[in-house]
Amino acid sequence: QKEVEQDPGPLSVPEGAIVSLNCTYSNSAFQYFMWYRQYSRKGPELLMYTYSSGNKEDGRFTAQVDKSSKYISLFIRDSQPSDSATYLCAMSKAAGNKLTFGGGTRVLVKP
Amino acid sequence: GAGVSQTPSNKVTEKGKYVELRCDPISGHTALYWYRQSLGQGPEFLIYFQGTGAADDSGLPNDRFFAVRPEGSVSTLKIQRTERGDSAVYLCASSSRRDDAEAFFGQGTRLTVV
Numbered sequence: 001q002k003e004v005e006q007d008p009g010p011l012s013v014p015e016g017a018i019v020s021l022n023c024t025y026s027n028s029a030f031q032y033f034m035w036y037r038q039y040s041r042k043g044p045e046l047l048m049y050t051y052s053s054g055n056k057e058d059g060r061f062t063a064q065v066d067k068s069s070k071y072i073s074l075f076i077r078d079s080q081p082s083d084s085a086t087y088l089c090a091m092s093k094a095a096g097n098k099l100t101f102g103g104g105t106r107v108l109v110k111p
Numbered sequence: 112g113a114g115v116s117q118t119p120s121n122k123v124t125e126k127g128k129y130v131e132l133r134c135d136p137i138s139g140h141t142a143l144y145w146y147r148q149s150l151g152q153g154p155e156f157l158i159y160f161q162g163t164g165a166a167d168d169s170g171l172p173n174d175r176f177f178a179v180r181p182e183g184s185v186s187t188l189k190i191q192r193t194e195r196g197d198s199a200v201y202l203c204a205s206s207s208r209r210d211d212a213e214a215f216f217g218q219g220t221r222l223t224v225v
Contacts, residue, residue, distance in 0.1 A: 004153075006153070008151070032212045034212070036216075041218075041221075042218055042219075043115075043202055043216035043217050043218045043219050044154065044202070044216045045216070046213055046214070046215060046216075049212050049213060051212070088153050088154070090153075090154075092212065095211060095212040096142055096161075096206060096208070096211055096212065097159075097167075098144065098156040098159055098167055098169075098170065099144075099146075099154070099156065099214065100156070101153030101154050101155070102153050103151070103152055103153045104151075104152070104153050
């Protein structure tokens with residue numbers, strides 16, 4: 001079993017809908033939690049990162065971490081066709097340490 | 112530079128050949144990471160440099176893989192006796208300091224071993 005699990009999708013939503021993404025993990029030592037967006041044939045782009053448990057909001061994006069359940073989420077409000085991409089969760093045990101990624105969820109936002 | 116730069120963007124090589132992949136991190140970033148991404152998968156960690164030294168090379172799959180960062184800036188990932196299973200996108204990332212959680216990725220080098 002992988003340390004970080006993520007549903008591969010695809011997740012298809014109409015434009016304007018809320019996109020809900022999540023990851024589960026098994027290693028309680030993870031402290032830093034990131035979400036990356038990756039377009040086809042491009043490198044991952046950092047969207048948000050959160051330290052320990054709690055919520056963080058940045059524009060249309062909200063990240064949530066529940067360490068007690070080993071569960072993290074990303075919500076995208078007012079989704080746009082340009083949000084169509086693969087979303088990767090990643091986590092590390094300490095700042096600057098190697099990242100452990102989920103397999104990614106492919107999201108399609110239809111106009 | 113403005114971002115992490117990786118060259119070449121694509122590399123096709125024959126089985127058994129030696130390849131070098133180059134990464135130019137964001138100027139001033141002291142931490143540099145190599146990851147490998149297979150089709151439909153998330154990136155997998157290979158090696159991490161802090162300055163010139165490899166702080167963590169636990170992800171290198173075997174001794175055919177080696178990476179250097181001689182002056183603490185540019186890094187080269189070297190693969191000897193390439194195998195078809197080495198085909199993947201090799202990603203480089205950098206962060207500004209040892210304790211910075213934010214890592215920024217390059218576009219990757221797509222390696223195909225035929």
